[in-house]
Amino acid sequence: MTWVSAGKLDDIEQEGAIRFDHGGRTYAIYRGPDDSVYCTAGLCTHEAIHLADGLVMDFEVECPKHSGAFDYRTGEAIRLPACENLKTYPAEVIDGEVRVALA
Amino acid sequence: MDGMVIIGAGEPGTRAAFALREAGYSGPVTLVGAEPHLPYERPPLSKTVGDAVQMKLICAAEALDAAGITYLKGLSAAELDAGAGAVRLSDGRVLHYEKLLLATGARPRRLTCPGAAGALDFRTHADAEAIFSRVAPGRSVAIIGAGLIGMELAAVLRGKDVSVSVIEAALRPLGRAVPARFAETLHARHVAEGVRFHLDRGVAAISDDGVTLTDGSLVHADLVVSAIGVVPDIALAEAAGLATGNGILTDADLRTSAPNVFASGDCAAVAQPGGGYIRYESWRNARTQAETAARNMAGAAETFGALPWFWSDQYDLGLQVAGLPQPAHQIVLRSAAEGELEFYLDDGRLAASAGLGTGNGLARDIKLAEMLIAAGLSPSPAELADPGVNLKMLLKSARAA
Numbered sequence: 001m002t003w004v005s006a007g008k009l010d011d012i013e014q015e016g017a018i019r020f021d022h023g024g025r026t027y028a029i030y031r032g033p034d035d036s037v038y039c040t041a042g043l044c045t046h047e048a049i050h051l052a053d054g055l056v057m058d059f060e061v062e063c064p065k066h067s068g069a070f071d072y073r074t075g076e077a078i079r080l081p082a083c084e085n086l087k088t089y090p091a092e093v094i095d096g097e098v099r100v101a102l103a
Numbered sequence: 104m105d106g107m108v109i110i111g112a113g114e115p116g117t118r119a120a121f122a123l124r125e126a127g128y129s130g131p132v133t134l135v136g137a138e139p140h141l142p143y144e145r146p147p148l149s150k151t152v153g154d155a156v157q158m159k160l161i162c163a164a165e166a167l168d169a170a171g172i173t174y175l176k177g178l179s180a181a182e183l184d185a186g187a188g189a190v191r192l193s194d195g196r197v198l199h200y201e202k203l204l205l206a207t208g209a210r211p212r213r214l215t216c217p218g219a220a221g222a223l224d225f226r227t228h229a230d231a232e233a234i235f236s237r238v239a240p241g242r243s244v245a246i247i248g249a250g251l252i253g254m255e256l257a258a259v260l261r262g263k264d265v266s267v268s269v270i271e272a273a274l275r276p277l278g279r280a281v282p283a284r285f286a287e288t289l290h291a292r293h294v295a296e297g298v299r300f301h302l303d304r305g306v307a308a309i310s311d312d313g314v315t316l317t318d319g320s321l322v323h324a325d326l327v328v329s330a331i332g333v334v335p336d337i338a339l340a341e342a343a344g345l346a347t348g349n350g351i352l353t354d355a356d357l358r359t360s361a362p363n364v365f366a367s368g369d370c371a372a373v374a375q376p377g378g379g380y381i382r383y384e385s386w387r388n389a390r391t392q393a394e395t396a397a398r399n400m401a402g403a404a405e406t407f408g409a410l411p412w413f414w415s416d417q418y419d420l421g422l423q424v425a426g427l428p429q430p431a432h433q434i435v436l437r438s439a440a441e442g443e444l445e446f447y448l449d450d451g452r453l454a455a456s457a458g459l460g461t462g463n464g465l466a467r468d469i470k471l472a473e474m475l476i477a478a479g480l481s482p483s484p485a486e487l488a489d490p491g492v493n494l495k496m497l498l499k500s501a502r503a504a
Contacts, residue, residue: 015495047147047159049463050462050463053462053463053464053466053467054463054466054467054470055466055467055470055471055495057495062470064463064466064467064470065414065463065466066386066387067387067470080390081390
């Protein structure tokens with residue numbers, strides 16, 4: 001597993017998300033209400049919309065266009081029109097730096 | 104007995120079919136669609152991939168099968184006998200329903216000037232193919248109507264290096280549904296992108312040369328598209344004696360005037376708490392109304408009360424409007440890095456919000472505004488105007504109070 005730096009935890013709002021592009025792909029990185037971090041595929045599984053523009057509430061992210069929603073800890077699609085789960089990737093914080101394992 | 108019958112397989116009809124199953128209904132469900140395709144989404148029709156018009160299905164055939172939904176395509180309803188609880192389809196077969204949902208939608212309003220038949224509509228997949236197969240860089244298109252559909256199409260065509268003229272009878276584009284500030288910003292962007300506007304002009308005639316305006320001038324165009332709004336498809340309901348107006352009239356539970364007959368989506372004009380009826384034309388409304396109608400068909404007695412919401416993408420700008428801004432509302436402006444937001448206060452209470460910014464950059468704030476509206480909150484104008492005040496914090500502190 002290759003860990004990649006994805007920036008500083010301080011750059012992500014608590015209960016928020018940022019878009020992270022790497023190796024020609026796009027991801028979303030989340031900071032939960034308890035400062036835990038998670039990483040998922042960046043685009044909604046319903047249409048290619050960047051989820052990092054969506055509202056994060058608790059451990060849920062809502063697509064900014066069609067209001068499909070996912071649990072970003074597991075990638076589970078929890079509200080229509082999203083019905084396909086999001087791929088998730090391991091994420092961790094070391095000395096304030098977010099790292100994700102994308103391979 | 105044929106169980107639940109749904110006329111119209113657009114977004115609301117298809118959503119309702121699945122929502123009936125989600126509500127626990129286990130009898131037969133028949134979905135009748137006039138078009139020769141599986142149910143598809145309309146918003147992607149303007150977002151071509153290369154030169155190809157997208158056919159984004161709402162559901163795969165397997166999903167219909169798995170849910171036990173009988174889908175009849177290429178058929179419409181010819182006659183409704185509400186007294187007998189029966190509907191006759193265009194192929195002559197008769198379905199006896201337990202409950203019926205009318206989701207007949209709307210059809211493009213047609214011009215009546217000489218040559219009107221030469222203008223293309225933009226509503227269905229076939230319409231989109233007709234338009235996009237005829238355009239190419241350097242060709243010219245005249246769009247009649249500067250509403251959301253006309254302006255979105257103008258933006259897409261400019262992206263394909265097509266020369267675009269927009270003709271509008273009103274003084275300003277986007278006058279009907281878009282708050283004035285954002286209508287002006289979008290208008291200016293279209294001008295900057297090279298769209299030529301002919302405002303305050305009617306259409307006298309359409310010919311092979313283009314469009315002749317009421318001031319006598321000619322707008323040259325290789326192709327003419329008519330985008331002057333839609334009219335609800337109420338013919339079936341009207342002929343059956345159901346109450347109609349600007350749509351099929353329903354009560355707040357989406358029941359029509361006939362027993363066991365419901366309506367939702369673009370065709371439905373829904374009774375409002377303050378009196379009168381409102382008909383919405385939007386993707387989200389089509390879905391949320393269908394979900395309420397389906398639950399009520401399955402036995403619930405739920406009032407439809409979702410806040411209206413729509414989006415429009417033009418160039419790299421995204422517009423979102425939640426609620427219905429009214430002239431009497433106090434407007435509070437918030438300028439942020441991503442764009443501008445307006446909040447509309449009704450006697451202090453937040454009633455609506457709109458935003459225009461790059462991409463979906465303001466979607467999060469509009470969603471939070473929606474939640475503030477739903478919670479019935481009255482945030483102070485100073486807080487709303489200050490981009491440093493996080494709307495989520497306003498919501499949380501109100502919830503904690």
